[in-house]
Amino acid sequence: MKVVRRDVDGRERLLSFRGPGEVLGDMAVQNGRARLADVQTISVCEVASIPAAVFRSFVVRHDLPGRLACLANDRLWEQTEAGEGDLDQRLAGTLLRLVAMSGDRAFRLTRRELAQHLGAGRNSVSDALRRLGPGCVRADKTCIEVVDARRLHEALRRPRPGRPPVPSGRQ
Numbered sequence: 141m142k143v144v145r146r147d148v149d150g151r152e153r154l155l156s157f158r159g160p161g162e163v164l165g166d167m168a169v170q171n172g173r174a175r176l177a178d179v180q181t182i183s184v185c186e187v188a189s190i191p192a193a194v195f196r197s198f199v200v201r202h203d204l205p206g207r208l209a210c211l212a213n214d215r216l217w218e219q220t221e222a223g224e225g226d227l228d229q230r231l232a233g234t235l236l237r238l239v240a241m242s243g244d245r246a247f248r249l250t251r252r253e254l255a256q257h258l259g260a261g262r263n264s265v266s267d268a269l270r271r272l273g274p275g276c277v278r279a280d281k282t283c284i285e286v287v288d289a290r291r292l293h294e295a296l297r298r299p300r301p302g303r304p305p306v307p308s309g310r311q
Contacts, residue, residue: 141185142253145177154256156218157182157234159241166208169195182238182247223259225296230258231268232295235277235286246285254284 143155168175169192238247255265269279276291
């Protein structure tokens with residue numbers, strides 16, 4: 141799923157991706173505020189909706205506030221990593237994370253949405269997809285398909301000018 145926020149001027153901005161077993165909407169429920177974002181599917185999903193009062197009770201009953209705080213920290217970490225490295229590396233890391241979290245290789249996702257998530261322009265993302273090549277990633281107007289994850293791992297580890305290569309265990 142993709143988490144999307146509509147700005148005050150009406151433009152949508154892709155904030156993050158979520159996969160199986162993840163909790164969505166928890167921050168608004170815990171704070172008693174209106175939600176700031178919507179979720180949209182990018183592959184086949186099964187979801188369950190829980191009333192806010194039931195969720196809050198469940199969190200208290202199972203002593204989950206600490207786990208939810210860790211979840212919020214993980215989300216902040218994810219956003220930070222989406223901005224590290226050159227665009228090819230950020231794109232490769234995002235696509236590998238999508239494959240890992242969903243088990244799918246094709247996603248209903250546009251270049252514009254990837255650009256929003258990566259903090260780049262749509263044309264720059266198109267150029268990065270071309271550099272990765274059709275043997276690695278295929279993209280049309282509404283779908284991105286990972287053809288060769290191994291090549292994405294290679295792009296992720298490519299050294300950046302003036303910096304050592306990224307260790308192979310990092311995604």
